[in-house]
Amino acid sequence: MIKHHPKLELLQSFVDGDLPASLAAGIAIHADMCAFCQQKIGHLTEQVAEASFEQDLSPKSAVIDISPEISAMSFDEIIDQITASNDVEPAAVVHEERLITFKGMEYTLPNTLRNMELGKTAQIGKLSRARLNLGEGEIHTNLLHIGPGGSIPEHTHKGFELTLLLAGTFADEQGEYVAGDFIMLDKRHQHQPATEHGCLCYTVANDALHFTQGINKLLNPIGAFIY
Amino acid sequence: MQLVHSELPSHRTDATSSIMTYATSSNMTNKIDHPQLCQWLKSIAVDRDKQAFTEVFSFFAPKIKRIAQSKINSEALAAEVVQDTMSNVWRKAHLFDDSKGAATTWVYTIMRNVTFDLLRKMKANKEDNLSDDIWPLAESLNTEEEVFSDHIQSRNLQGIIDTLPENQQQVVKGFYFMEMSQEQLAVHLDLPLGTIKSRLRLALGKLKLKLGDHHD
Ligand SMILES: [Zn+2]
Numbered sequence: 001m002i003k004h005h006p007k008l009e010l011l012q013s014f015v016d017g018d019l020p021a022s023l024a025a026g027i028a029i030h031a032d033m034c035a036f037c038q039q040k041i042g043h044l045t046e047q048v049a050e051a052s053f054e055q056d057l058s059p060k061s062a063v064i065d066i067s068p069e070i071s072a073m074s075f076d077e078i079i080d081q082i083t084a085s086n087d088v089e090p091a092a093v094v095h096e097e098r099l100i101t102f103k104g105m106e107y108t109l110p111n112t113l114r115n116m117e118l119g120k121t122a123q124i125g126k127l128s129r130a131r132l133n134l135g136e137g138e139i140h141t142n143l144l145h146i147g148p149g150g151s152i153p154e155h156t157h158k159g160f161e162l163t164l165l166l167a168g169t170f171a172d173e174q175g176e177y178v179a180g181d182f183i184m185l186d187k188r189h190q191h192q193p194a195t196e197h198g199c200l201c202y203t204v205a206n207d208a209l210h211f212t213q214g215i216n217k218l219l220n221p222i223g224a225f226i227y
Numbered sequence: 228m229q230l231v232h233s234e235l236p237s238h239r240t241d242a243t244s245s246i247m248t249y250a251t252s253s254n255m256t257n258k259i260d261h262p263q264l265c266q267w268l269k270s271i272a273v274d275r276d277k278q279a280f281t282e283v284f285s286f287f288a289p290k291i292k293r294i295a296q297s298k299i300n301s302e303a304l305a306a307e308v309v310q311d312t313m314s315n316v317w318r319k320a321h322l323f324d325d326s327k328g329a330a331t332t333w334v335y336t337i338m339r340n341v342t343f344d345l346l347r348k349m350k351a352n353k354e355d356n357l358s359d360d361i362w363p364l365a366e367s368l369n370t371e372e373e374v375f376s377d378h379i380q381s382r383n384l385q386g387i388i389d390t391l392p393e394n395q396q397q398v399v400k401g402f403y404f405m406e407m408s409q410e411q412l413a414v415h416l417d418l419p420l421g422t423i424k425s426r427l428r429l430a431l432g433k434l435k436l437k438l439g440d441h442h443d
Contacts, residue, residue, distance in 0.1 A: 017339040021347060021357050028361045046328065049335030053290050054258045073306075079284050082314045083277045089319045112360050135351035 002034050002180040010184070011037065015044040021134050022141040022204040026164045026182065029110045029202060033180035102128045102145035107167055107200050109143075118143075126150030144201045146170065151194035159206035161185045168199030264330035265323075272321035284313055291338050298342055299349075311341040322364065336364055387434060395430035398423055 006014070006027050013019045014027045031038045073081070098109040102121065119131035126147035134141050138159075143166075146152065163183045170177050170193040177183065177193070264286065270279035288309050295308035315337045323333050340358035347353050388399055397416060401407045409427065413420040 015339075017343045017358075021343075021351070021361065024343075024361045025357070042328070045335065046332050049329065049332040050259065052294055052335055052338075053287065053331045075284065075288060078288075078310055078313070079277070079281055082310070082317045083275075083280055085314070085317070086275075087318050089315075089322060111363075115355055115357060115360055117355065135353045137351075 002030075002178060002182075003175075004177070004181040004183050005034060005037055006030060006182050006184070008040075011040055012044055015041060015048055020136050020139055022132070022136055022139055023162065025112045025116075025141075026162050026202060026204055028112045029164060029166070030180060030182040032110065032112070034182075100130065100143065102130075102143075102200065103147050103198075105145070105198060105200075110166065110202075113202070127152070139204060139206045141202075141204045144203050146193070146195045146199050146201070148196065148198040150198070151192060153192065161205040162203060163193070164202040166200045166202055168195060168197060170195040170199050170201075259331060261329055261331070265325040268316075268320050268323045268325075268330055268333075271317065272323065280317060283316060287316075287334055287338075288313060291334075294338070295342055299346065304345060304349075308338065308341050308345060311345075312338045315341065319364065333364075336362055340364070388430075391430050391433060395426050395433075398426045399430045399434070402427060 010019070010023070010027065014024055017024075019027070027037075027041075031041055095111060095114060098114045100107050100109055100118070103123075113132065117133040119133055121128050121130045123129075127150060128145040128147070129142045132141040132143065144163075161184075163185070165177050165179050165181045165183070167179050169179075172193045264283065267276075267279040267283045270276035271283065291312055292305050292309050295305035296302060299305055299308070312334070316334060319337070323330065340362055343358040343361075344356045347355070347357070388396055391399065398412060401412045401415065402409065407415065409420060409423050412418075413423045416423070
C-alpha cells in the first residue's frame with residue numbers, strides 16, 4: 001500500500017506548471033499509481049482553471065488591450081490562420097512501451113518518461129544508474145536500480161532528494177516502501193534504504209549526498225554517482 | 228503554512244454518489260457559462276464551426292495572454308502561447324469530453340502545457356516537449372478507467388471486476404485499488420460497516436470463481 005504522497009503545496013505547484021520537469025514527472029508517475037492524489041490533482045486543476053478564466057474581461061476591451069505592436073497579428077488574423085488548417089489531432093495515439101534492463105532485470109518505463117533522453121547506465125557494485133538528461137542544471141534526475149540485497153550507505157542531503165519507487169520494495173528505519181511511494185527528503189533527514197529483492201527508483205536531487213558514517217565518508221563519490 | 232497530506236480537507240462528497248465519480252461540477256462559479264463553452268467546443272469538433280471558434284477565442288485568448296504574460300514576462304512569447312493554445316483547441320476539440328470535466332479545465336491544461344514547454348525551451352534549452360507526457364490531455368481528467376488503467380497487474384482483474392454488480396464494484400475498487408479500509412469505505416459511501424463487509428465478501432466469492440483458485 002502506498003503510504004507516501006506529495007504534499008499539497010507540491011501538488012499545487014504541479015498543477016500550476018511551476019515545477020521543474022523532473023519533479024513534475026515524479027508527481028505524474030505517482031498520481032498514475034495513486035487514485036487519491038490523482039483525484040486531488042483533478043480537483044486542484046479544476047479550481048485553478050476556474051480561477052484563471054473567471055476574470056471578467058469583455059472581449060472588446062481585451063482586444064484593444066492587445067495592441068498591434070504587442071502581437072504581429074490581430075486576433076482576427078490569428079483566428080483566420082488557425083481555422084484555415086484542417087489538421088485534426090488523431091484520437092488515440094498508441095505508444096510503444098519503453099523498456100530498460102538493469103542487471104538482467106527488465107522494466108517497463110512509466111509513460112511519463114518515454115520521451116526523456118536517457119544516458120548510459122553506470123554501475124558500482126549492486127547500484128546501477130542511468131541519468132535522465134533533462135538539462136536542469138544542479139537538479140539531477142536518475143533511474144536508480146539497486147540489485148537484490150543491495151543498499152545505499154547512510155547519508156543526508158544538502159538539498160532535497162526525491163525517491164519514487166517504481167518497482168520492487170525497499171526498507172529503511174522508517175519502514176517498508178512499495179511501488180508508487182513518493183519519498184521527499186530534505187537535509188534534516190537521514191536514510192539508508194536497503195532492498196531484499198531489488199528495486200527500481202526514479203530519483204531527483206539538487207545536490208550530492210553527504211555520507212554520515214565512518215567508512216562511508218570515503219564513499220562520498222557514490223553520492224555524486226547516485227544522484 | 229504547514230500542510231500535511233493526511234490533513235488535507237477532502238472535497239465535498241455526496242453520500243449517494245459513487246466514490247469513483249469525481250464531482251466535476253462542484254465549486255463552479257456562475258460567472259462562466261460552462262454549457263455554452265461546451266456547446267461551442269462541440270460545434271468546433273463536429274462542424275469545424277469558425278464562428279464557434281471565434282467565440283471560444285474571444286473568451287479565452289485575452290485571459291490566456293494575460294496569464295502567459297505574467298508567467299513568461301514577454302509579450303511576444305505570450306502571444307505565442309495564445310496562438311499555440313488556441314490552435315490546439317481547434318485541432319483537438321473532438322478530444323474534449325464534457326462528461327470528464329469543464330471546458331475551462333481542458334483549455335487550462337492545454338495552456339499550462341504549452342507554457343511549460345515554452346519555458347523549458349527557454350530555461351533548459353530543451354525542445355523535448357514533455358508536457359503532454361507529464362499532463363496527458365486525453366487522460367488528464369479523472370475517470371475510473373483512466374485512474375486504474377496504468378496498474379499493469381490489475382488489468383485482467385479490472386475486466387473481471389467490471390462484470391460485478393455496481394454496488395459490489397464500488398466496494399471492491401475502493402478496497403483494492405484505492406486502498407481504503409472497510410471502515411473508511413463505510414464512511415465514504417455512507418453505508419453500515421456490515422453492508423460493506425457483506426458486499427466485499429460476495430464480490431470476492433465471485434472474483435475467486437472467475438479468477439480460478441490459484442489467485443487468493
Ligand atoms: Zn498519492
